Amino acid sequence: MATGDGLDPRQQERIESAVERARSENGLDVSVLVGDLELDDLSQFRPAAEKLHAALGDRSPAAVLVVVAPGQRRVEVVTGPLVRRRVPDRVSALAVLSMTSAFRGGDLVGGIVDAVRQIADSAGRRTALSPADEKRGELATRADSDHGTRGVH
Amino acid sequence: MSNRRLRACLTAAATAAVLTACGGDDAARTNHLGFEDGVAPAESLTLFEGLAIYLLAPAAILLLIAALVWLPGMVRSSRYRPGRGWGAAPLWFGGPPDPAAAVESASTGDLVRGGASGDW
Numbered sequence: 001m002a003t004g005d006g007l008d009p010r011q012q013e014r015i016e017s018a019v020e021r022a023r024s025e026n027g028l029d030v031s032v033l034v035g036d037l038e039l040d041d042l043s044q045f046r047p048a049a050e051k052l053h054a055a056l057g058d059r060s061p062a063a064v065l066v067v068v069a070p071g072q073r074r075v076e077v078v079t080g081p082l083v084r085r086r087v088p089d090r091v092s093a094l095a096v097l098s099m100t101s102a103f104r105g106g107d108l109v110g111g112i113v114d115a116v117r118q119i120a121d122s123a124g125r126r127t128a129l130s131p132a133d134e135k136r137g138e139l140a141t142r143a144d145s146d147h148g149t150r151g152v153h
Numbered sequence: 154m155s156n157r158r159l160r161a162c163l164t165a166a167a168t169a170a171v172l173t174a175c176g177g178d179d180a181a182r183t184n185h186l187g188f189e190d191g192v193a194p195a196e197s198l199t200l201f202e203g204l205a206i207y208l209l210a211p212a213a214i215l216l217l218i219a220a221l222v223w224l225p226g227m228v229r230s231s232r233y234r235p236g237r238g239w240g241a242a243p244l245w246f247g248g249p250p251d252p253a254a255a256v257e258s259a260s261t262g263d264l265v266r267g268g269a270s271g272d273w
Contacts (some may be wrong), residue, residue, distance in 0.1 A: 035243020
């Protein structure tokens with residue numbers, strides 16, 4: 001691959017364990033998507049991220065989604081209406097700020113892990129959620145959708 | 154007065170004697186090991202030995218140090234570099250079991266979502 005090699009298994013594990021910790025210790029449903037979105041225009045990034053958040057289905061209202069697009073250099077935190085009390089926009093903005101400064105320095109995984117930690121800490125402790133069904137999912141290439149995500153070309 | 158002069162004469166004589174003993178004459182040009190002063194007793198270096206000692210050895214040391222500096226960076230080649238693009242397929246940690254299908258059928262509805270955006 002000529003550009004970005006993706007995450008190696010150890011890096012994926014670090015993100016996974018951060019997500020799992022947020023679920024088990026803070027009872028917060030956090031999921032992280034790392035990859036570029038297929039968009040005509042970067043101004044569509046927020047709607048696309050909200051659509052991904054909606055794709056969480058029943059979990060969506062109480063879920064936090066962090067979308068990191070390393071190629072497009074955009075990051076988006078989307079919170080459902082039921083967690084906005086626990087994760088106010090101010091907290092999301094701080095997490096985004098710490099992520100962008102880490103990403104600018106080339107620390108992709110560290111930025112993500114710290115931001116998840118930050119969001120989870122501010123959300124306080126609740127009863128643990130069951131572990132996520134699917135720890136890691138890979139989105140297939142879908143050329144027919146406006147807000148889909150992009151696979152390897 | 155004469156006492157002081159006598160001491161000066163004695164000092165001069167002693168100094169002359171020591172200097173003579175240290176090899177003032179031609180016969181004493183060799184040192185106590187039997188070599189002529191300023192000459193090494195070994196055979197001269199061959200061309201290859203000279204090259205090995207003065208060029209190859211320093212070059213090898215330089216290469217070793219350079220390798221020690223570069224290797225850790227090569228091992229961590231998966232480091233993210235902003236501006237280089239991102240070719241890998243998207244990964245969703247803690248996402249729905251079938252992300253592609255879930256995104257396909259998702260609709261944002263009328264939920265009011267919060268959050269924040271940023272770029273770098």
